[in-house]
Amino acid sequence: MFKVLSNEILAPELHKLVVVAPRVAKARKAGQFVIVRADVGDERIPLTIGDADVEAGTVSLFIQAIGASTRKLVAIQAGGFIRDVAGPLGLATHLENYGRVACIGGGVGTAVLYPLVKGLAQAGNEITTIIGGRSAPYVILQKELGALSKNLLLTTDDGSLGVKGFVTNVLKELMSNPETCPKAVFAVGPGPMMKAVAEMTRADKIPTIVSLNPIMIDGTGMCGGCRVDVGGEVKFACVDGPEFDGHLVDFDLLRDRLSTYKDQERRALDRCSADKCKIGRS
Amino acid sequence: MTEQPKNNDNKPKLSAKERMALPRAQMPERDATIRSRNFEEVNTGLTEEMAILEAQRCLKCKNRQCVEGCPVRVSIPEFIGALATGNIAEAVRVLRKDTALPAVCGRVCPQETQCEEKCIRAVKAKPVAIGYLERFVADWAMNHPAETHETLTVTPTGKTVAIVGCGPAGLTAAGELARLGHKVSIFEALHDTGGVLRYGIPEFRLPKEIIDKEVAHLGELGVVIECNVIIGKTMTLEELRKDYHAVFIANGAGLPMMLNIPGENLKGVYSANEFLTRVNLMGAGQVADSTTPIIQGDNVAVIGAGNTAMDCVRTARRLGAKRAMIIYRRTEAEMPARKEEIHHAKEEGIEFVLLTAPLGVVGNSENWATGLRCQKMALGEPDASGRRKPMPIEGAFEELPVDVVINALGTRANPLLTQTAPDLKLNKWGNIEINESTATSIKGVFAGGDIVRGGATVILAMGDGKKAAGAIHEYLCGL
Structure with missing residues (x-):
């Protein structure tokens, strides 16, 4: 059992939970994630470790309440x-001093971006951070990311x-000016956003790192459910x-x-609503 | 009123000739039509009367060939001998001395190629049903906790052992080491115990309750199990080495082998590990409104013909498949699965599409699997393994309509621990290299089970666990 120390609402349906997990806090590096199960019988879901406090033995998890399982967690x-x-699972972000980098976060991806920006800042990069959201309340972590970024x-x-x-x-604007054009781009957010970013940087061959969020179960490479195609090769997002x-x-x-389970997910949410379950509703 | 001792009631007084004439016990099974639609255990177990009668068939050979056939060297004639006299509590004691998981072995071991194959009764009749008897005795112990409670009398050695992985190898080693007085901690990556016994083997073959009880028994012996700890990630092997006197690595096989055919990433295509984990570990499709979803196909093709393939196809059937098929490029004679599993699968309406090799998964415009394109095969000359090699029949193709495809080709070594342990010597497949006494290239670190063997069986992993426990004990005594 892992104790929740705080549960803060950052944006509509986006929560930050600080959880006591000393071993994870000690071992984690930027870019890694945990697999979380709210209770017995619940789904296993991957969540990026937003931050960690080794002294306090805690990790911060950013959770967007979009399905039945995430709603249960944020409740x-x-x-x-x-x-x-x-x-912590997955490989850590490869951190080096590229010089000038652009870090782009979309929606809840901004939370995933946070440890990357922190690591890149520590590695000495000059960072321009771009945060996108549907509307003002969905733009998160401005203060935290602002403190680590030049722009x-x-x-x-x-x-x-x-x-x-x-x-x-x-x-596009940053790239158009040689003074601001990044040497590397880190993008975390919805698939279409990451795809658009990658397409934009492709021609200029600007190294572009994205963080993928496929469906996972064990998170240890055992099931292969999280397989993605990278350069024509099958990779497991959880271990590769x-x-x-x-x-x-x-x-x-x-x-x-x-989209494999979208019908089942919709049914689970309907059940949730039918039970007048308001968990995760702020 | 005087009460007759119960033991004598059950002990049939048979002459040697009568004992030789006894037919082998038949395992009672649930009706195939009904069971193929639910997850209840297929084999329901011998009754006490049946078990004691079957035990009479054992000749208690001086030359214990059956024990030679058992990877964990269970004292078979001794436990059966106790059972034959009706002294079941004594049979439990004998059995537990040799194996930490008798209720598991009694269910999933391939006895027909191990102990029972060596049974002398098999020469003229059928072998003693050793597996059924093991299961009976183990289940009896679970149902009679007061009579079989075990208290350790061994003096604690003060030595500590960390075991990586809570599967059959780890649990076996834990039981052995605890009985020798060592303090054992098991670290498990998943949220529950049992490893492949829980995520891999379906409820209808090995009920989860059985695993829970066997694991609980180890708890009584002082074994501590910590879940959600991934060695190589949460902690490294190096950390374990510093904190414990010895380490046993038994983290199992890991990554599924891919089919490497077109369409493998379509929706509805699973690895056996994913399919079974969703159902067995997460309860998908087994309980109404399970939180973990699964695609319940109408037409399911399982590629492969080992025990895992049988588990997948029979599970798919239970999830509601109208047509659940095994796709195999050779014939039934070459199938690696246990005869019992094949027999049960047939009874449950599983189709065997033989001499058929998959070429690709076909999908619709929304990228859902709709068909499996196959090449028909014929058996050619025997290859190096002695099996007749399947050869494609030119121009003979078939497309099977399917909505779920499950790849049960096998697994390769899990790299999570080994990636972060550079001093650990591996073979070219990424499996850990050990010497004849299970020691790895790092002092005080031992390994066994699938991380050493690649994909093998529960009982071989248990055998490794037992052997490693002996080697670890010797190592600890020399410290």
């Missing part, structure tokens, strides 16, 4: 327990905060990733495989 209040937290740029689909439009519009060269990832396959 666990401070003082409550998560049944299982296993990790912080915000975009919203509806223009309620920062530049109106997509993160790629801002990236979750970060890959964005120019080699088959994003269409990723999107497609993510």
Whole structure:
């Protein structure tokens, strides 16, 4: 059992849980994730480790309540327990000093981006961070990412905060100027966003790292459910990733495989609503 | 009123001739039509009367060939001898001395190629049903905890052992080492115990309750199990070496081998590990509204013909498949699965599409699997393994309509632990190299089970666990 110390709402349906998991806190590196199971009988789901405090023995998990399982998790209040937290899993981010880098986060991906930005900053990079969201309330971690970045740029689909439009519009502008053009790009967010970023940097051959979020069960390479196509080769995101060269990832396959259980997921959510279950609803 | 001692009631007084004439006990089974739609255990077990009668068939040979055939060297004639006299508690004691998981072995061991193959009764009649008897005695122990409670009398040695993996090899080694007075901690990567026994073997062959009880018994011996700890990730082998006197690596086989055919990434294509883990470990499809989803196909093709393939195809049938098929490139005679599994599968309406090799999975516009394109084969000359080699028949293709394809080709070594243990010597397949006494290239570190063998059986892993426990004990005594 893993104790939840705090449960904070960062954005609509996006929670930050601080969980006591001393071994994970000690072992984790930027880019790694944990597999979490809210309670006996629940699904195993992968969650990126947003941050860790080795002294306190805690990890921060950012959870977007989109399905029945994630809603159950975000309903666990401070003082409550998560049944299982296993990790850290996956390979750590390869951190080096590229010089000037652009880090792009979309939606909950911004939380996944946070440890990367922290690591890249520690490695001495000059960072421009771009955070995108549907509208102002969905733009998260501005303060934290701003503190680590030379420039912080915000975009919203509806223009309620920062530049109106997509993160790629801002990236395009950065790339158009040799003074601001990044030497490497890190993008974490919805598949279509990462795909758009990778397409934009492809021609100029700017190294572009993306963090993938396929369906997983064990997270240890055992099941192969998280397989992705990277440069024509089958890779398991849980042991070979979750970060890959964005120019080699088959994003269409990723999107497609993510849709495998959409009918079941919808039914699970309907059940949840039918039971008047309001968990995760803020 | 005087009560007759129970033991004498059950002990048939048979002459030697009568004992020789007894037919081998038949395992009672659930009706195939009904059981193929639920997850209840297929074999229901011998009754006490049947078991004691079957035990009479054992000749208690001086030259214990059956024991030679057993990878964990269970004292077979001795436990059967105790059972034959009706002293079941004594049979339990004998059995437990040699194996930590008798209720598991009694169910999933391939006795027909091990102990029973060596049974002298098999020469003129059928072998003693050693597996059925082992299961009977183990189940009896579970149902009679008061009479079979075990208290350790051994003095603690003060030595500690870390075991990586809570599967058959790890559990066996844990039981052995605990009985020798060592303090054992098992680290398990998943959220529950049992390893492949839980995520791999379906409920209808090995009920989870059996695993729970066997594991609980190890708890009574002082074995501590910590789940959610992935050695190589949460902690390294090096850390374990510092914290414990010895380490036993038994983290099992890992990554599924891919088919490497077109369409493998279509929706509805599973590895056996994923399919079985979803159902067995996570309960997908077994309980109403299970939180872990699964695609319940109408037409399911399972590629391969080993025990795992049989487990997959019979599970698919239970999840509701109208047509559940084994796709195999050779013939039934070459199938690696146990005869009993093949027999049960046939009874449950499983189709065997033989001399057929998959070429590719065909999908629809939404990338759901809709068909399996196959090459028809014929058997040619025997190859190096002595099996007749399947050869493609030119121009003979077939497309089977399917919505779920399960690849049960096997697994390769899990790299999680070995990646972070550079000093650990591996073979070219990534399996850990050990010497004849299970020691690895690192002092105080031993290994066994599938991480050494590649994919093998539960009983071989248990045999490794037992052998390693002996080697670890010797090592600890020399410290």
